[in-house]
Amino acid sequence: MSEKNWSFEVPGKLEVPYKYYAGEWGSKFLAALRDNMKIMGSKCPTCNKVFIPPRSSCEQCFGKISEWVEIGPKGKVTSFCVVNYKEPYLPVEPPFVLALIRLEGADSDLTHIISEVSPENVRIGMTVAPVFAEQRKASILDIKYFKPAG
Numbered sequence: 294m295s296e297k298n299w300s301f302e303v304p305g306k307l308e309v310p311y312k313y314y315a316g317e318w319g320s321k322f323l324a325a326l327r328d329n330m331k332i333m334g335s336k337c338p339t340c341n342k343v344f345i346p347p348r349s350s351c352e353q354c355f356g357k358i359s360e361w362v363e364i365g366p367k368g369k370v371t372s373f374c375v376v377n378y379k380e381p382y383l384p385v386e387p388p389f390v391l392a393l394i395r396l397e398g399a400d401s402d403l404t405h406i407i408s409e410v411s412p413e414n415v416r417i418g419m420t421v422a423p424v425f426a427e428q429r430k431a432s433i434l435d436i437k438y439f440k441p442a443g
């Protein structure tokens with residue numbers, strides 16, 4: 294038997310079921326969306342940076358964070374793209390706008406969908422507000438999307 298015959302490949306695909314644990318801070322963030330329709334961030338006591346999604350340590354000064362602050366609900370689009378392809382994991386049908394949104398009071402951006410406006414009319418600097426889902430499940434999609442908010 295030659296060296297070449299010692300191994301072979303079988304093409305295939307494995308599916309592995311799993312549950313994602315959002316951690317203590319991520320879980321509190323998602324519960325606030327679900328239960329109170331509030332967007333919560335965390336604030337560093339040393340450099341006063343406010344993070345969304347909230348985090349327990351500061352990426353600026355590496356200090357421990359313990360303070361929760363409500364941010365938004367409005368924000369401004371800082372960047373965006375138009376998604377034109379369809380994938381089973383995407384939450385809405387293309388084309389749709391995926392944007393970075395700097396919520397009022399935050400020092401980092403939240404990525405979310407912009408709707409109720411045609412993609413060609415979305416602009417950087419546009420003020421947007423969240424539209425919450427009627428049935429909330431402690432998911433980032435408890436914010437159904439953001440819409441223009443003059």
Ligand SMILES: [Zn+2]
Nearest residue numbers: 337340351354
């Ligand atoms: Zn800090």
